[in-house]
Amino acid sequence: MLKQDSPILQEEIRSPRVAVERLLLTDFRSYERAVIEPGGHNAVFIGPNGAGKTNLLEAVSFLAPGRGLRQCKLSQVTKLGAGGSWAVASRLDTPDGQMEIGTGLAPRSSAASFTGGAEETLDRRIVRIDGETVSSPAVLGDFVQLIWLTPQMDRLFLEAASGRRRFLDRIVAGFHPAHTREVNAFEKVMRDRNRLLSEGSADASWLSALEARMAEHGVAIAAARLQALDHLAGAIEVTTSSFPRAHLSLDGELESGLRDRPAVEMEDSYAETLAGMRAQDSRAGRTLSGPHRTDLLVRHVDKDMPAELCSTGEQKALLIGITLASARLTALHFGAAPILLLDEVAAHLDEVRRASLFDELWSIGSQVWMTGTDRSLFDSLGDRAVVYRVDEGRIEKDE
Numbered sequence: 001m002l003k004q005d006s007p008i009l010q011e012e013i014r015s016p017r018v019a020v021e022r023l024l025l026t027d028f029r030s031y032e033r034a035v036i037e038p039g040g041h042n043a044v045f046i047g048p049n050g051a052g053k054t055n056l057l058e059a060v061s062f063l064a065p066g067r068g069l070r071q072c073k074l075s076q077v078t079k080l081g082a083g084g085s086w087a088v089a090s091r092l093d094t095p096d097g098q099m100e101i102g103t104g105l106a107p108r109s110s111a112a113s114f115t116g117g118a119e120e121t122l123d124r125r126i127v128r129i130d131g132e133t134v135s136s137p138a139v140l141g142d143f144v145q146l147i148w149l150t151p152q153m154d155r156l157f158l159e160a161a162s163g164r165r166r167f168l169d170r171i172v173a174g175f176h177p178a179h180t181r182e183v184n185a186f187e188k189v190m191r192d193r194n195r196l197l198s199e200g201s202a203d204a205s206w207l208s209a210l211e212a213r214m215a216e217h218g219v220a221i222a223a224a225r226l227q228a229l230d231h232l233a234g235a236i237e238v239t240t241s242s243f244p245r246a247h248l249s250l251d252g253e254l255e256s257g258l259r260d261r262p263a264v265e266m267e268d269s270y271a272e273t274l275a276g277m278r279a280q281d282s283r284a285g286r287t288l289s290g291p292h293r294t295d296l297l298v299r300h301v302d303k304d305m306p307a308e309l310c311s312t313g314e315q316k317a318l319l320i321g322i323t324l325a326s327a328r329l330t331a332l333h334f335g336a337a338p339i340l341l342l343d344e345v346a347a348h349l350d351e352v353r354r355a356s357l358f359d360e361l362w363s364i365g366s367q368v369w370m371t372g373t374d375r376s377l378f379d380s381l382g383d384r385a386v387v388y389r390v391d392e393g394r395i396e397k398d399e
């Protein structure tokens with residue numbers, strides 16, 4: 001069993017990183033109340049399927065901007081039968097000292113508008129940092145970086161581009177903490193434009209102003225993606241990882257244009273494109289051009305094969321390799337290693353590759369939260385993690 005005064009763990013804690021020391025859940029998924037105190041160490045959660053292991057990783061994922069690793073509606077996170085809001089409170093160890101982050105679903109309030117005679121209610125996420133309410137969850141990206149892998153992502157290369165784009169933008173946020181705010185700002189202005197087009201009576205100058213803002217945010221998003229992928233490609237090229245090397249590229253009009261044209265010129269060009277597509281976008285009910293349609297293309301370098309044509313095992317290995325490389329670069333650019341959430345990541349790896357994964361995670365210096373059904377999958381971790389048993393809502397240290 002792990003000892004708190006282990007020399008290995010003391011070295012781990014001294015690593016420059018952000019780590020969760022204490023986590024408190026209230027009415028979150030299957031937990032009415034749960035407290036976990038890994039003390040900044042790696043944490044492994046063992047238990048049968050459906051025991052609530054992934055819920056714990058999801059709780060940590062809400063320490064980052066966005067809707068968590070399941071990408072669900074905020075109201076769906078509330079424990080069944082609780083009927084109200086949920087909350088996640090954490091104490092973090094950071095290179096700048098301890099900090100407290102609390103987040104959750106605010107009590108539902110009625111919207112100011114009515115639709116079809118029925119009053120709408122809105123879900124709203126609130127975030128507090130050291131007791132002070134902040135303006136937006138996007139601010140979290142300035143303090144915490146998280147990277148996660150879930151079993152649902154095993155089909156990342158086979159399904160819609162939206163999943164790959166979210167994966168890409170989480171990587172980019174590790175280099176540019178403001179990237180999430182740019183994405184959110186672009187999407188908000190785009191929704192405003194779509195609404196005006198659907199109403200059919202928008203003033204042309206008003207639309208032009210919105211399109212200019214979309215162009216500004218859109219080109220910033222594309223430029224950040226290109227820079228991040230260039231850095232990532234360099235890291236993958238020199239890696240000594242046992243996981244296969246991946247070649248990453250972007251299929252997007254703004255990203256392609258920025259390879260040859262300055263950003264200011266691309267902003268003007270994209271604004272002109274949007275103006276010329278007003279009628280087409282109005283008929284479609286959505287904006288048909290922009291960074292929200294970019295796709296991430298991945299190839300297995302050694303096999304010179306698109307990822308979507310690789311075997312299931314090779315796709316998983318490619319995904320892990322990309323994740324490890326992005327974690328290393330996030331640690332370099334953010335100034336602290338990110339928190340890694342790996343759900344059932346060891347289940348389909350052989351013993352040699354599992355040991356290699358754990359060694360690489362250790363070398364990055366991140367705090368890692370992992371889940372599995374079998375304790376033996378994590379034997380090669382040794383005393384580098386606190387192990388918990390999870391069953392029917394109970395969380396106990398595995399002695």
